[in-house]
Amino acid sequence: xxxxxxxxxxxxxxxxxxxxxxxxxxxxxxxxxxxxxxxxxxxxxxxxxxxxxxxxxxxxxxxxxxxxxxxxxxxxxxxxxxxxxxxxxxxxxxxxxxxxxxxxxxxxxxxxxxxxxxxxxxxxxxxxxxxxxxxxxxxxxxxxxxxxxxxxxxxxxxxxxxxxxxxxxxxxxxxxxxxxxxxxxxxxxxxxxxxxxxxxxxxxxxxxxxxxxxxxxxxxxxxxxxxxxxxxxxxxxxxxxxxxxxxxxxxxxxxxxxxxxx
Numbered sequence: 001x002x003x004x005x006x007x008x009x010x011x012x013x014x015x016x017x018x019x020x021x022x023x024x025x026x027x028x029x030x031x032x033x034x035x036x037x038x039x040x041x042x043x044x045x046x047x048x049x050x051x052x053x054x055x056x057x058x059x060x061x062x063x064x065x066x067x068x069x070x071x072x073x074x075x076x077x078x079x080x081x082x083x084x085x086x087x088x089x090x091x092x093x094x095x096x097x098x099x100x101x102x103x104x105x106x107x108x109x110x111x112x113x114x115x116x117x118x119x120x121x122x123x124x125x126x127x128x129x130x131x132x133x134x135x136x137x138x139x140x141x142x143x144x145x146x147x148x149x150x151x152x153x154x155x156x157x158x159x160x161x162x163x164x165x166x167x168x169x170x171x172x173x174x175x176x177x178x179x180x181x182x183x184x185x186x187x188x189x190x191x192x193x194x195x196x197x198x199x200x201x202x203x204x205x206x207x208x209x210x211x212x213x214x215x216x217x218x219x220x221x222x223x224x225x226x227x228x229x230x231x232x233x234x235x236x237x238x239x240x241x242x243x244x245x246x247x248x249x250x251x252x253x254x255x256x257x258x259x260x261x262x
Contacts, residue, residue, distance in 0.1 A: 009108075023051075023078075027077070108138060160225045162215050191204050229243075
C-alpha cells in the first residue's frame with residue numbers, strides 16, 4: 001500500500017485528470033495527499049486556486065455536503081495538505097520538497113515534450129523522477145484516465161510492464177507491488193526481443209519489433225504502463241528522450257515510471 005502521495009499542480013485545466021488520479025489513489029490507500037504548487041516569478045496565486053478537494057469529494061459521494069476540513073480525515077481516511085513553494089526553478093523546488101518528505105508516489109501531468117523542444121525547454125516530470133528516485137504516475141497529453149472524473153471510481157484491471165536486463169527491474173517491481181496492492185490489477189510483463197529477464201513468479205512474454213511502437217501497441221488493452229527506468233544517458237537519449245519518455249509522448253494510457261535503485 002502507498003503511505004503518502006504528492007501531486008504537483010500548475011492550476012491549469014490540463015492538470016485536472018492528474019489531480020483526480022492523485023485523490024482517487026489517496027482514497028484507495030487511505031493515505032496522506034500533498035497538493036503542491038511552486039510559485040515562480042511574477043505569479044500571484046492563492047489557496048483558492050488549488051484544486052477543490054472537498055468539492056470533488058462531495059461530488060464523488062465520499063463526504064457529506066458541508067463537511068469541514070477537519071472532518072475529511074474522519075470520513076475518508078485521507079489527510080490533505082496544500083503546500084505553496086516559492087522557487088524560481090520549479091523542478092528544483094519540487095525535488096527539494098519531495099526529497100525531504102519522501103512520498104510513496106508522485107502524480108502529475110506531463111506535457112510529453114519530444115525532440116528539440118524537450119531538450120531545450122526541459123521536462124519537469126522527467127527531471128523529478130531522476131532527481132528524487134520516487135515512483136511517478138505521469139499522465140501524458142493523450143492518456144485515457146483510469147479514475148472517473150465524475151465518480152472517482154478506479155478502473156484498473158491490467159497493467160502492462162515492459163522490462164529489460166538494463167535497467168534490471170527487480171527493485172522497481174517492489175514499488176509496483178506497493179502501488180498495485182489496493183487494486184489487484186493483473187500484471188502483464190513483456191520483453192521486446194529475445195532472451196528477456198527471468199522474474200520469479202512472473203511469466204514474461206517475448207515480443208518482436210521496435211521497442212517503443214511495440215509497447216504502445218500492447219498497451220491498447222491495458223489501463224496503465226509501468227516501466228522501470230534509470231533516466232537518460234548521452235546526447236542521443238537527451239535528444240530523443242529515454243524509452244519511458246518516448247512512450248509517454250504517445251501513450252494512450254498513463255505511465256508509471258519506476259526508478260531502479262542502484
